[in-house]
Amino acid sequence: MFKGLSFVSRRVPVLGSVGYARNGTTLANAAVQRRMYASAKVALAEDLTLETHTDNQTAAIEQANERGAMANPEVMDSGMQSLQHAYRESGDYGTRPIYLDMQATTPTDPRVLDTMLKFYTGLYGNPHSNTHSYGWETNKEIEKARNYVAQVIKADPKEIIFTSGATESNNMALKGVSRFYKKTRNHIITTRTEHKCVLEAARAMKNEGYEITFLNVDPQGLVNLQELEAAMRPETCLVSIMAVNNEIGVMQPLKEIGELCRKRKIFFHTDAAQAYGKIPIDVNEMKIDLLSISSHKIYGPKGIGAMYVRRKPRVRLDPLISGGGQERGLRSGTLAPPLVAGFGEAARLMMKEYGNDSAHIRRLSDKLMNGLLSIDHTILNGSADHRYPGCVNISFAYVEGESLLMALRDIALSSGSACTSASLEPSYVLHALGKDDALAHSSIRFGVGRFTTEEEIDYVIKAIRERVDFLRELSPLWEMVKEGIDLNSIEWSGH
Numbered sequence: 001m002f003k004g005l006s007f008v009s010r011r012v013p014v015l016g017s018v019g020y021a022r023n024g025t026t027l028a029n030a031a032v033q034r035r036m037y038a039s040a041k042v043a044l045a046e047d048l049t050l051e052t053h054t055d056n057q058t059a060a061i062e063q064a065n066e067r068g069a070m071a072n073p074e075v076m077d078s079g080m081q082s083l084q085h086a087y088r089e090s091g092d093y094g095t096r097p098i099y100l101d102m103q104a105t106t107p108t109d110p111r112v113l114d115t116m117l118k119f120y121t122g123l124y125g126n127p128h129s130n131t132h133s134y135g136w137e138t139n140k141e142i143e144k145a146r147n148y149v150a151q152v153i154k155a156d157p158k159e160i161i162f163t164s165g166a167t168e169s170n171n172m173a174l175k176g177v178s179r180f181y182k183k184t185r186n187h188i189i190t191t192r193t194e195h196k197c198v199l200e201a202a203r204a205m206k207n208e209g210y211e212i213t214f215l216n217v218d219p220q221g222l223v224n225l226q227e228l229e230a231a232m233r234p235e236t237c238l239v240s241i242m243a244v245n246n247e248i249g250v251m252q253p254l255k256e257i258g259e260l261c262r263k264r265k266i267f268f269h270t271d272a273a274q275a276y277g278k279i280p281i282d283v284n285e286m287k288i289d290l291l292s293i294s295s296h297k298i299y300g301p302k303g304i305g306a307m308y309v310r311r312k313p314r315v316r317l318d319p320l321i322s323g324g325g326q327e328r329g330l331r332s333g334t335l336a337p338p339l340v341a342g343f344g345e346a347a348r349l350m351m352k353e354y355g356n357d358s359a360h361i362r363r364l365s366d367k368l369m370n371g372l373l374s375i376d377h378t379i380l381n382g383s384a385d386h387r388y389p390g391c392v393n394i395s396f397a398y399v400e401g402e403s404l405l406m407a408l409r410d411i412a413l414s415s416g417s418a419c420t421s422a423s424l425e426p427s428y429v430l431h432a433l434g435k436d437d438a439l440a441h442s443s444i445r446f447g448v449g450r451f452t453t454e455e456e457i458d459y460v461i462k463a464i465r466e467r468v469d470f471l472r473e474l475s476p477l478w479e480m481v482k483e484g485i486d487l488n489s490i491e492w493s494g495h
């Protein structure tokens, strides 16, 4: 799998050009640090070019280098982007890495694919055709899937609306509910650590004249219930708080939030894209009124998801899509039977495998977490107690996250949400927890799933330890730390 990478340890010639003085109390200058990291990344890219690529990849990387894409230390993300570009140009992605990016998506379960195939061949009827058996037989399969999807959260199948995924469901909850109740209630409460699609939907509603409260979270990533209650107003129509965070795995207290909302007759929406099927959720016990689901996070197909919409007390919402009135008039358009059936099977398997999956994921995640936290200067981000175990987010101080990802191309990982990983900004979720730029830039998310093996976890712990050591050797900051210099006592100059 991993082609005998031997790193050439090399000091990055960066201090000479920036200069620093140990005579003040100014905090380390972020721009200088970023430049150091960028230089380290270039050195790393060059080392990797020499050591680990096939001929095709090396040729493409050399071309990228000639164009100056790789060796531009001013461009923070040049390393990963030019590697991606080079791989794409050579068409040679090499041996498949170990997959630990489960929060971005999960591999499709082969049993799910089996269920889907017959819809591409024999069962091709439109499930909304009600004048012949082609339609009837497909429709029956859709309702079977709806049943499974509902059972996972103890809902009535009539309360499940199929959508294209959690992004659409979240948009539907925030826009649909607030538009329906606009005349009397124009206030929405959410948190700063929601997925981008919730934050952006909330911002879109702000532009439409709604008031939005973005609640802070504590350093553990948890919502403060007193602050939530204090933010509630007579004109609040919706509280939207996610079940499990996609970057740090923190679980919010759904039942307590549901109780607060019901007491005030405010609708409670939760984005359960990372929670559905993985932690116990009972929409009645937790007083959840709307809940977003994504199939591809539970080993199902991409491009399909659902929204739970409570019938008693009834939640009304304006549809985002108008048309033939499918899905109780809330989501018009012909359903995609292969995707719906695959999603249904994935939901059924989440119930069937719950005990096995939970034990397996907890055991491997604990092993991974303990192994990684035994490396010096590492921190677990987010609450250690209120956490879905399959998501482990760790900061490796004095190592820049993207450099680490580049050094770990035999392991598929991410520094956060797939939707934002192309951006240079450190994670807004980690910022909301009070982490500074440097630490947020040094963070990696690890996702363990149904198909992860113990050998993979053992390999990953060993590989990370080796490469964190290697990257720290490249870092002038690390050299200073080893010399016992307090980095906070340094006054930095140069940009």
Ligand SMILES: Cc1ncc(COP(=O)(O)O)c(C=O)c1O
Pocket (backbone or CB within 6 Å): 103, 104, 164, 165, 166, 167, 168, 170, 195, 197, 242, 244, 245, 246, 271, 273, 274, 293, 294, 295, 296, 304, 305, 418
């Ligand atoms: C918490 C959360 N919400 C929403 C989404 C979007 O889901 P989908 O890809 O189904 O649109 C994701 C996916 O990354 C997620 O993790």
